[in-house]
Amino acid sequence: MHLSVGLAQISPRLGLFPENFQLHLERIHQARDAGADLVIFPELSLTGYILQDLVSDLAINPADSIHLQPLLDECREIDCIFGFVEESDDFKYYNSAAYVSKGRIQHIHRKLYLPTYGMFDEMRFFAMGEKLRTVKTVFGPLGLLICEDLWHPSTLFLHAQDGAGIVVTISSSPGRGIRGDKSFQTSQGWESLLKTMSQFYTVYNIYVNRAGTEDGAYFPGGSMVVDPNGEIVSQSTSSGDDLIFAELDSAEIRRARLQTPVLRDERLELTLRELTRIISQRSNFDKND
């Protein structure tokens, strides 16, 4: 497997769907012209992030939306991952990521973990996703995650156990923490997380974060690709709009797993047994109550 990937670190305009849509078409063209096999956009790339009551206005039900067709048409010779607000048949709204290939949406990941603390309020407006599945691609099974999902290691654990050699996390993560050196504390956190997770699960991690501002929330980009040994192979040096590329090779996954066969040695039944016990204990009332 060899994959040439483009990371489209864009700055979506809040609620301005047509402008954002146009920007997607431009970046897809650019990535395709540069020979990429796959181009990836950030979380909620079609809409902007801090949507609040705009969620219902901007929602798309992929089953009956012609609005997406021009974008899908651009993805016959290049695959694409983008973020959008999905409306289900029963009128629930999801923070979703679509995988497009051969002009069709092949898979949708609905964000599982919706941050609702501090400056975040996603659970007020979105429903939680209920499934975690890899998507079959010509590059092998690929795992999709959205932002907060990655801060629950269980998601990457499941994707890796499900056969994913590549995991893509798209995000709209604002920068926080300006004490110390280098970048935002949050940017350093992401880098540390991605490098560690790549090693733990011997997978490629692709991370695409957005740029721009929304009501003073500042998105510092920092998109990167980390190889299965935990090494950064490509990283945006811009905190603004950027388009970076990376080459991924399954030979690197093979090498990492030969050196560190933690995936092979993982004991799923043990984990399941103990998890079942913990869940059961939590739901039993204390006998002394």
Place this chain on the structure above:
Amino acid sequence: MRLNCPLVVKVLEHFIRDELRKSGFEKIVVGLSGGIDSAVSCFLAARSLGASNVYAVMMPYQTSSQESLSDANAVVETLQVNNEMIEITPIVDGYFGSRAKSKHLRRGNVMARARMIVLFDKSMQYEALVLGTSNKTELLLGYGTLYGDMASAINPIGDLYKTDVFTLARYLKVPKSILDKKPTADLWEGQSDEDELGFTYAAVDKLLHELIDQRFSHQALLQRGFNKDFVNKVLNKIRNSQFKRRGPVICKVSPRSVNHDFHYLRDWGM
């Protein structure tokens, strides 16, 4: 607590450019008091937009110190921004008239609001946005005038503590006379922030950073060595000034009210 100055400057300059561009503006207007907050705000604006897009307005009252004005001029000279001086004495005295014996605080608030009137009018005249200069310490403690100096369109230093503003000022090479002088609102002679507050910025910023940013509990703060009365005093100031950080209270009687459940960002459609 070491501030990452290069990062902060980069982010704040981007913020000023981005929020301005989104609103459809290219210029800002800023009240230059001669103090460190407005100096830093002005430096950031000039660096991100270019001096020709910055309009500095000096607005002394008859009792304002000469030092304030010369310090403001030092900023103007360094940055070469557009500048003008508009005395607010006629506005303030015109209102108070012969009621000469009004309390310091009343006059001080009227002065702050008179400056707001001037800045927002200048904003219209120059097709510019008003740049705020309130820092995080004064916003949390409520040490500012509602609809006075607290009023602005965009505020780049609103998430920086006073001591952070000093650190940034040194990094940006703000004129030394401003770096060295005691902070004052200069609303009456001899006024000093720290005398009025009853503690130093160094002391309160350390407490605020641990209380607000790092979320240590009241108990934990006492264990970490902060004085009990000092902590209580600061907690009271924060709580009692929450009204300054929120819009007016609206009585909710409908299913969807502008204050409670009409959730849109200011950047909506920008």
